[in-house]
Amino acid sequence: MQMYSPEIETMKRKEIEGMQLERLKHTVRYAYENVPMYRERFDAIGLKPEHIRTLKDIEKIPYTTKDDLRDNYPFKLLAVPMKKIVRIHASSGTTGKPITCGYTRQDLDNWSTCIARILTMAGATDEDIFHVAFGYGLFTGGFGLHYGIEKLGASVVPVSSGNTERQIMLMKDFGATALVATPSYAMYLAETAKKEGVLGDLKLRLVCMGAEASTAEMHDALRAILGAFPTENYGLTEVGGPGVSGECREKAGMHINEDMFYPEIMNIEEDRALPEGEKGELVLTTLTKEGMPVLRYRTKDITSLTYEPCKCGRTTARMARVVGRTDDMLIIRGVNVFPSQIESVLMGMPELGKTYEIIVDRVNYMDTIEVHVEVGDTDLLTDYSKLEELVARIRHKLRFFVHLDVKVKLVEPLSIKRAEGKVKRVTYLRKR
Numbered sequence: 001m002q003m004y005s006p007e008i009e010t011m012k013r014k015e016i017e018g019m020q021l022e023r024l025k026h027t028v029r030y031a032y033e034n035v036p037m038y039r040e041r042f043d044a045i046g047l048k049p050e051h052i053r054t055l056k057d058i059e060k061i062p063y064t065t066k067d068d069l070r071d072n073y074p075f076k077l078l079a080v081p082m083k084k085i086v087r088i089h090a091s092s093g094t095t096g097k098p099i100t101c102g103y104t105r106q107d108l109d110n111w112s113t114c115i116a117r118i119l120t121m122a123g124a125t126d127e128d129i130f131h132v133a134f135g136y137g138l139f140t141g142g143f144g145l146h147y148g149i150e151k152l153g154a155s156v157v158p159v160s161s162g163n164t165e166r167q168i169m170l171m172k173d174f175g176a177t178a179l180v181a182t183p184s185y186a187m188y189l190a191e192t193a194k195k196e197g198v199l200g201d202l203k204l205r206l207v208c209m210g211a212e213a214s215t216a217e218m219h220d221a222l223r224a225i226l227g228a229f230p231t232e233n234y235g236l237t238e239v240g241g242p243g244v245s246g247e248c249r250e251k252a253g254m255h256i257n258e259d260m261f262y263p264e265i266m267n268i269e270e271d272r273a274l275p276e277g278e279k280g281e282l283v284l285t286t287l288t289k290e291g292m293p294v295l296r297y298r299t300k301d302i303t304s305l306t307y308e309p310c311k312c313g314r315t316t317a318r319m320a321r322v323v324g325r326t327d328d329m330l331i332i333r334g335v336n337v338f339p340s341q342i343e344s345v346l347m348g349m350p351e352l353g354k355t356y357e358i359i360v361d362r363v364n365y366m367d368t369i370e371v372h373v374e375v376g377d378t379d380l381l382t383d384y385s386k387l388e389e390l391v392a393r394i395r396h397k398l399r400f401f402v403h404l405d406v407k408v409k410l411v412e413p414l415s416i417k418r419a420e421g422k423v424k425r426v427t428y429l430r431k432r
Helices: 013-034 036-045 055-060 066-071 105-122 140-152 164-174 183-196 216-226 339-347 378-382 384-402
Strands: 087-090 100-103 129-132 155-157 178-181 206-209 229-236 241-247 254-256 261-267 280-286 297-303 330-332 335-337 352-363 366-375 407-411 426-428
Touching: 013 036, 013 055, 013 261, 013 280, 055 261, 087 140, 100 105, 105 140, 105 206, 105 229, 105 241, 105 254, 129 140, 129 164, 140 155, 140 241, 164 183, 178 183, 183 206, 183 216, 183 352, 206 216, 216 229, 216 339, 216 352, 229 254, 330 352, 330 366, 335 339, 339 352, 339 366, 339 384, 366 378, 366 384, 378 384, 384 407
Parallel strands: 129 155, 129 178, 178 206, 206 229, 352 426, 366 407
Antiparallel strands: 087 100, 229 241, 241 254, 261 280, 280 297, 330 335, 352 366
């Protein structure tokens, strides 16, 4: 199987860990000497860079959180003078001040390498034409994928987000072979192309998705409509953007760029590292960042790691698909519910469409949860007996997987508002 950096992607485990330890030692000292927040944190607990002698010693370092990044807005966490920063990105800032990230020229080169690797994992080559439907701007997705595609040597069509009909026209006219989009928008594009009767005119063979979590069922549904191979990549602004990890053709987890990032799976409540295969919160440390090194960042994403070599030939650690977040987990009458659990049920039922909304409310002091989901065929809405039977089946499956009685409402196709960027699946009518 083709690889972009075979010398890195096929290293033996001991060699990978040796590289990570040397880079970790350097990063810790670099952050201590150049970022006041880290120096103050270390000094407050009597920790010195030379105390990091093994990879296990990373657990001595305090976590970095999103609040830390907001409190040091905009540039207090930079480790280099501003004249060495050649790019600045930021998160959307919908829940407070945006999270900023500064990049040196070397940072951008490393970032592009990470992206080129995960695109190659997906099966991309320098002959592909990439239609990028990520937004361009402060969001890391558009530019992150753009420069990685160029580094791979493929062609980029930087369409950005919005104007779905025009997107489909350009994919058809330009002969795009690969689509870059959020899972929800990729599905919307597929639905619209099908509705307009132009699916047969598209040449897509790859769909590279990121920016929001998705399920295996969503991937299967997308592949059934488009006939293109879907893969997922993972990343976040706080550690530099997309490119932390990505799926290969085996679709057996997302390979982490371990020469650039050191992953941990932690039980945060007990401050305890979890063993291979056990689910917990992903904590990331950058190993090569010059502009803004980040130590032990709490992603709040719940996943697990495996170090077993992949059938594709890569030996890098793989992270499982994110099943939820510690901060978007729904607690309904004492039951923990993740939106991805509900999506898995809905996407696995062919009678349903691929767009849904979860409504969380409080009635008479009792939390309630309701799912609105589109049907695949409007005729179903006029057959009351079939409609009632389908709702009963959905509720039964949800009760089995979620351990909660969920109210279900079936609605007409394309009646739920679509997102052209990052989708919001949960609507809160109750006060948080």
